[in-house]
Amino acid sequence: MAQARFVEDLVDREDDVDRWYVDVVRRAGLADDAPVRGCKVIPPYGFGLWEQMVGRLDARIKATGVENASFPLLIPRSLLEREARHIEGFAPEVAWVTRGGDRELDEPLAVRPTSEAIVCPTFARWVQSYRDLPILVNQWGNAVRWEERPRTFLRSLEFLWQEGHTCHATAAEADARARQMQEVYRRFLEEDLAVPVVAGVKTESEKFAGAARTHTVEAMMGGKNWALQAATSHDLGDHFGRVFGIAFLDRDGTRRVASSTSWGLSQRAVGAVVLVHGDDAGLKLPPLVAPVQVVVVPIWRTDAERAAVEAAVDRIATRLGPVARFKVDAREDRSPGYRFNEWELKGVPLRLEVGPRDIAADQAVLVRRDGRARQAVAMADIASAVEALLAAVQGDLLTAARRTLADRTAPVDTYADLAARAAGNAGWSLAHWCGGRDCEARVKAETKATIRCIPADRPEEAGACVVCGRPSGRRVVVARAY
Amino acid sequence: MAQARFVEDLVDREDDVDRWYVDVVRRAGLADDAPVRGCKVIPPYGFGLWEQMVGRLDARIKATGVENASFPLLIPRSLLEREARHIEGFAPEVAWVTRGGDRELDEPLAVRPTSEAIVCPTFARWVQSYRDLPILVNQWGNAVRWEERPRTFLRSLEFLWQEGHTCHATAAEADARARQMQEVYRRFLEEDLAVPVVAGVKTESEKFAGAARTHTVEAMMGGKNWALQAATSHDLGDHFGRVFGIAFLDRDGTRRVASSTSWGLSQRAVGAVVLVHGDDAGLKLPPLVAPVQVVVVPIWRTDAERAAVEAAVDRIATRLGPVARFKVDAREDRSPGYRFNEWELKGVPLRLEVGPRDIAADQAVLVRRDGRARQAVAMADIASAVEALLAAVQGDLLTAARRTLADRTAPVDTYADLAARAAGNAGWSLAHWCGGRDCEARVKAETKATIRCIPADRPEEAGACVVCGRPSGRRVVVARAY
Known part of the structure; x- marks a missing residue:
C-alpha cells in the first residue's frame, strides 16, 4: 500500500x-x-x-x-x-x-x-x-x-x-x-x-x-x-x-x-x-505523551457525502473528547493519502478514518501507527475501542523496544569481540572489567565505546577483565554513546 | 489581639x-x-x-x-x-x-x-x-x-x-x-x-x-x-x-x-x-492563585487532646481535599500565635483552627486573612463553607482594590495640581494632553510622572492640555511608575 x-x-x-x-x-x-x-x-x-x-x-x-x-x-x-x-x-x-x-x-x-x-x-x-x-x-x-x-x-x-x-x-x-x-x-x-x-x-x-x-x-x-x-x-x-x-x-x-x-x-x-x-515512515509516539493521540481523517467526494461525513465527525468528536487528545484533519487541499502519511510521520498513535461507506455501516476504521493494523469499530464503541488501542500501543511499544534491547545486548568475553561489536554497531556488550582506569581508557581510545554503567541488577559473576585479564566480579555495559 | x-x-x-x-x-x-x-x-x-x-x-x-x-x-x-x-x-x-x-x-x-x-x-x-x-x-x-x-x-x-x-x-x-x-x-x-x-x-x-x-x-x-x-x-x-x-x-x-x-x-x-x-501583617493572596488556600492549625495541650485533635484534622483533611489546596501546620515547636502570624505573612486566604473545645462542639473555626472575620462552622459544613469563603475573599479583594483605584484617581485641570499629586504620591491623575511630545517630556522631566496610557474606555471630552493649553479631546492617565 x-x-x-x-x-x-x-x-x-x-x-x-x-x-x-x-x-x-x-x-x-x-x-x-x-x-x-x-x-x-x-x-x-x-x-x-x-x-x-x-x-x-x-x-x-x-x-x-x-x-x-x-x-x-x-x-x-x-x-x-x-x-x-x-x-x-x-x-x-x-x-x-x-x-x-x-x-x-x-x-x-x-x-x-x-x-x-x-x-x-x-x-x-x-x-x-x-x-x-x-x-x-x-x-x-x-x-x-x-x-x-x-x-x-x-x-x-x-x-x-x-x-x-x-x-x-x-x-x-x-x-x-x-x-x-x-x-x-x-x-x-x-x-x-x-x-x-x-x-x-x-x-x-x-x-x-x-x-x-x-x-x-x-x-x-x-x-x-x-x-x-x-x-x-x-x-x-x-x-x-x-x-x-x-x-x-x-x-x-x-x-x-x-x-x-x-x-x-x-x-x-x-x-x-x-x-x-521511529521507523521508515517517521515517528511513533507513545500514546501517554503524544500531543495528538488520535487523528480523525474524514473522507468524501461529493457535497452530499461531505455533509453526512461532517455530521459523523461531530458525533465522533463528542465521543473522543473525554478519552483522548484528538485532532480532525479535514484539509480539502490534501488527499487522504497525503494526510495519512503526514500524521504517520508525526507519529500519532491512532488514525480514525471515516467515509460514506463507514457511515452506511455505522462504523469508523481505526488504524494503529505501530504495525498499521486496521479494524472497523461500531460508532457506539469508539470511545472504548480508542482507550483500549491506546493502551495496547503503549504496551506494545515498550515490549518491542525491550526485545530490541535484549536482542542487541550480548556478553563478550574477549577484547576482540568487544571491539568488533563496537565497530560494527552491533549493540551493547556485557564485558568483565577489572575496575582499572587504564583498561577503561584503552577501550574508549581504541573502540570509541565507553563503559556506560555498572548495572544495578546484574548478579555478581566471577570473570576476567576483557582488557587485562585481571579478576572481575561483575560485567559492565560497554557501548558507543551519543 | x-x-x-x-x-x-x-x-x-x-x-x-x-x-x-x-x-x-x-x-x-x-x-x-x-x-x-x-x-x-x-x-x-x-x-x-x-x-x-x-x-x-x-x-x-x-x-x-x-x-x-x-x-x-x-x-x-x-x-x-x-x-x-x-x-x-x-x-x-x-x-x-x-x-x-x-x-x-x-x-x-x-x-x-x-x-x-x-x-x-x-x-x-x-x-x-x-x-x-x-x-x-x-x-x-x-x-x-x-x-x-x-x-x-x-x-x-x-x-x-x-x-x-x-x-x-x-x-x-x-x-x-x-x-x-x-x-x-x-x-x-x-x-x-x-x-x-x-x-x-x-x-x-x-x-x-x-x-x-x-x-x-x-x-x-x-x-x-x-x-x-x-x-x-x-x-x-x-x-x-x-x-x-x-x-x-x-x-x-x-x-x-x-x-x-x-x-x-x-x-x-x-x-x-x-x-x-498586602497590609501591615504581610501578603494577602487571591484564593484562585494562592499555592495554599487554607492552612489548618491544630491546637492542643495534653496528649489526650492531641489524639482527639489529630483525628479531627484527618477528617477535616478528607473534606478539604476535593475543594481546596490546603496544608496542615502541626509544628509543636511553634506556638499557635506564631503559626497564625507566619501564615498571615504568607497571605494564605483562610485559616482553619481546631482545638479541643471545637471538637466538643463538632465544629472548626475559619478565619479570613482579609479583615480577619472569624466564624465557627459545623464539621459537616466545612467543605461548603470553605468554598464559599474562598469565593468571597476573591471577590472582596477585587472590590477593595477597585475602590482604592477609584479613590486615588482624580481629574486634574492644572499643571500645578498634576505636579502636586505626583510629588505627594497622592495617586493617578486624569489630565488633558494635547498629544504633543514636548508636553509629555516636560511632565516626565519635571514631575517624574509619565503618561501611563490613553485609556480605552473613557468618553471623548473637550479640554485644554494641562501643560500648554492647546485643545485636547481626551484625558490621559498620568502617574509615577515602577
Whole structure:
C-alpha cells in the first residue's frame, strides 16, 4: 500500500539513521533550525510533546515530596570555580556573559551549564538547623553547554530540562534520595515513554564532575544501537556541603555538614523517543505523551457525502473528547493519502478514518501507527475501542523496544569481540572489567565505546577483565554513546 | 489581639512601602537574594504562586487558539540590530555572551531581552502561503535585561514571563489579536489576581521599540499609589514583517507582507499581587492563585487532646481535599500565635483552627486573612463553607482594590495640581494632553510622572492640555511608575 511508504525523500532508517533523524525531527515538526549552531526552535508540535512529558515527570517528582523553585540563569565565575573538579568538568562548555549594556563586567557570568554552584550557596543560607532539612527542590528551565558537535535534542548548546537539588542531614539519606530519583526516571522512561533502560552506576571517570556517585539510566537508540544517557542522579555526598558551607545544628547540638544530591532529565528524552520507536515512515509516539493521540481523517467526494461525513465527525468528536487528545484533519487541499502519511510521520498513535461507506455501516476504521493494523469499530464503541488501542500501543511499544534491547545486548568475553561489536554497531556488550582506569581508557581510545554503567541488577559473576585479564566480579555495559 | 500585629520588625506598609515590600517578599518566601544583583532565587512558596498564575494564564491563552513553542535564548547581534528602533530601545539593557568555552566568539550573542528578533526570522521560514497563517505561538521562559535599578519582581535583571508572537495575513487581524490579548490580560489580572487595571494605549514615546501600537494594562500599587505596567500587547503592524521578510502568497496570487503582534506578562504580576493586596501583617493572596488556600492549625495541650485533635484534622483533611489546596501546620515547636502570624505573612486566604473545645462542639473555626472575620462552622459544613469563603475573599479583594483605584484617581485641570499629586504620591491623575511630545517630556522631566496610557474606555471630552493649553479631546492617565 502507498501509505506503507512515507513521502519519497525520507531516507530509510537503517540506511542512514543520522540523516533519518535530522529529517524526521525537522519534518515532523519537533524542532527547527536556529541562527546559532546547536540551538533550536521547537515548534508547537514538538513543544506539545515536551509539555506532555513535563506534565507527567513533574507529577512523578512532586509525588516524592519535591517542590518546584527557580534559580538564576547567571552564575558568577568565582562561584563556579569554588568546586575544583566541577569547574574543571564544565569550563570547556561554559558560555560567558562579559558585557551588560555598554559596560564590561568586573566578573564574567556563566550562563548556567547546571546549577549546583548557585543552588548550594542558597542552601547554605536556608539551612541552619536539622529542622530545615531535608530541602527538596526542582527547577524546570534552560541551561547552556558549548557543545562542539551538537545534535538536536541529544546534545544541544541550549537545552530545556529539569534539575532537582536536595539537601539532607545524613549521607545515608542523600544516597537513598539519589537512588529514588534514578527509579523515578526509570519508571518515567519505561512507563510513560516506553523506552526501556538499564539502570546502573557510572564509573569514576564517567561520573558527574564533583559527585560521590552518579546513578544513570541508559537507553539503546535505534539504527546504530548506540547508548543514550537518558537521565542521571548524583549522590554528591557532603562534598558540595563542605565546599559551599552548608552546615546545620543537629538534634544533639553538634554542627554537621549537610549531604546533597542533584538529578536531571533533559530534552534528550525527546531524542530517545524518536530513535527508539521511529521507523521508515517517521515517528511513533507513545500514546501517554503524544500531543495528538488520535487523528480523525474524514473522507468524501461529493457535497452530499461531505455533509453526512461532517455530521459523523461531530458525533465522533463528542465521543473522543473525554478519552483522548484528538485532532480532525479535514484539509480539502490534501488527499487522504497525503494526510495519512503526514500524521504517520508525526507519529500519532491512532488514525480514525471515516467515509460514506463507514457511515452506511455505522462504523469508523481505526488504524494503529505501530504495525498499521486496521479494524472497523461500531460508532457506539469508539470511545472504548480508542482507550483500549491506546493502551495496547503503549504496551506494545515498550515490549518491542525491550526485545530490541535484549536482542542487541550480548556478553563478550574477549577484547576482540568487544571491539568488533563496537565497530560494527552491533549493540551493547556485557564485558568483565577489572575496575582499572587504564583498561577503561584503552577501550574508549581504541573502540570509541565507553563503559556506560555498572548495572544495578546484574548478579555478581566471577570473570576476567576483557582488557587485562585481571579478576572481575561483575560485567559492565560497554557501548558507543551519543 | 496579638495576631492583628505581625512579628515586630515588619515595618508598617504606609510608613515605608519600599522597605515593607523588600521585607515581605523575602520573609514570606516569595523570593530570595542571588549573588548577581537584580537576579533572584524563587523558593517553593513563591514559585508555587507563580505556578498557579502560569496555569491559569496559560489556559486563557490557549483558549484563544495559541499553542506553546520554544525559541532560543541566544540571539546573534546582527539579528537584534536588523530592526533599528528595536536595537536602539534594547541595546542599553542587553547582556552579551562573548565567549564560549575557551573561544572568543566571532559575533557576540545577546541573552534575549525579548524574542522578536529571533521569532520573526523563524516566521519568515514558516510562512510561504496564506494557508500557513495565522501563526499563533507563545513561549514561557526567561529573559534578561540589564536593569540599573532592579527591584525584585518589578524590575529584574532576569525574569520569567510568557511572550506571545503571532503572524497574520492582514493588518486588521493583527490589530484585533493585539486587542484580544490585552483583554486576556485584563481578565486574568482582574478575575484571577483581583488586580483591577486601566486598559489603554501607550503614547508614541512610551510604546514598545518597533511597535505600531502598544496596548497596556496599568495597575495601581499600594503604598505610593504608583502605576505598574502589568502587561503589554503590541500591534507590530507589518513593520517586523518587512524587516525580517515575512512574506506570503495570498489567495489572489499576490505576494504580501505579513503583520504581527507580540504580547507579554511577566513576574511583575507577582509584585502587583504583593503591592495591591498586602497590609501591615504581610501578603494577602487571591484564593484562585494562592499555592495554599487554607492552612489548618491544630491546637492542643495534653496528649489526650492531641489524639482527639489529630483525628479531627484527618477528617477535616478528607473534606478539604476535593475543594481546596490546603496544608496542615502541626509544628509543636511553634506556638499557635506564631503559626497564625507566619501564615498571615504568607497571605494564605483562610485559616482553619481546631482545638479541643471545637471538637466538643463538632465544629472548626475559619478565619479570613482579609479583615480577619472569624466564624465557627459545623464539621459537616466545612467543605461548603470553605468554598464559599474562598469565593468571597476573591471577590472582596477585587472590590477593595477597585475602590482604592477609584479613590486615588482624580481629574486634574492644572499643571500645578498634576505636579502636586505626583510629588505627594497622592495617586493617578486624569489630565488633558494635547498629544504633543514636548508636553509629555516636560511632565516626565519635571514631575517624574509619565503618561501611563490613553485609556480605552473613557468618553471623548473637550479640554485644554494641562501643560500648554492647546485643545485636547481626551484625558490621559498620568502617574509615577515602577
